[in-house]
Amino acid sequence: MYRGKLVTLRPFTEAESARYLEWLNTAESSSQLGRALPVTPLEHQAWYEGLVDRHDAVVFSVYPEEDSRYIGNVWLWKVHPIHRSAELRIFLGDPEARGRGYGTDACRVLLDFAFRRLNLHKVYVYVLASNPRARRTFEKSGFREEGLLRDEFYVDGSYRDVIRMSALATDPWPPPALATPEVSQ
Numbered sequence: 658m659y660r661g662k663l664v665t666l667r668p669f670t671e672a673e674s675a676r677y678l679e680w681l682n683t684a685e686s687s688s689q690l691g692r693a694l695p696v697t698p699l700e701h702q703a704w705y706e707g708l709v710d711r712h713d714a715v716v717f718s719v720y721p722e723e724d725s726r727y728i729g730n731v732w733l734w735k736v737h738p739i740h741r742s743a744e745l746r747i748f749l750g751d752p753e754a755r756g757r758g759y760g761t762d763a764c765r766v767l768l769d770f771a772f773r774r775l776n777l778h779k780v781y782v783y784v785l786a787s788n789p790r791a792r793r794t795f796e797k798s799g800f801r802e803e804g805l806l807r808d809e810f811y812v813d814g815s816y817r818d819v820i821r822m823s824a825l826a827t828d829p830w831p832p833p834a835l836a837t838p839e840v841s842q
């Protein structure tokens with residue numbers, strides 16, 4: 658378990674995986690994540706079972722400190738042993754849990770895990786330009802923009818730009834995005 662100020666990251670279990678699939682296939686989630694097609698139960702089960710053999714992925718479930726309610730996931734994907742880099746992905750499926758600071762805290766805990774436990778140098782994210790909440794969350798977590806992928810995804814009838822953001826282990830903390838330092842490390 659890895660604790661932040663607001664959330665704890667725990668290992669991802671099969672029971673949580675079923676809940677995750679329900680959240681994933683809502684129209685709102687597909688739009689924010691840029692997914693064109695629904696995920697079938699079989700596809701999802703194969704993905705979940707495949708995690709055990711993936712040495713380039715670390716998946717956590719997110720729990721608010723004050724209760725035992727599972728609210729979503731945050732994970733590292735494509736962990737690269739030479740470049741010491743990985744992609745961060747996050748999905749708080751429970752709509753009630755959004756906008757309370759949990760996503761920012763979960764990203765910060767995972768970044769700390771990536772840099773200090775895994776000795777990674779760089780963590781990056783891909784975020785739709787049309788998802789300002791996610792962009793702000795990553796900015797507050799220490800990510801900064803490094804590139805724009807024009808018309809990268811076709812979502813809900815139109816092409817969308819995708820922004821790539823990254824955080825380096827050597828970046829100063831707190832990030833410039835935080836006018837007032839909230840945490841120290």
Ligand SMILES: CC(C)(COP(=O)(O)OP(=O)(O)OC[C@H]1O[C@@H](n2cnc3c(N)ncnc32)[C@H](O)[C@@H]1OP(=O)(O)O)[C@@H](O)C(=O)NCCC(=O)NCCS
Binds near residue numbers: 686754757784793
């Ligand atoms: C994106 C996500 C991880 C963010 O986590 P969260 O817990 O909801 O976010 P937080 O509460 O930590 O922070 C949200 C920030 O965005 C801001 N925000 C929210 N809506 C906004 C908008 N429309 N425009 C600009 N900023 C916005 C909030 O004000 C807050 O910033 P502040 O603290 O400076 O006020 C979560 O909402 C989620 O999983 N959403 C669905 C899936 C998704 O979009 N995943 C990301 C894919 S790249």
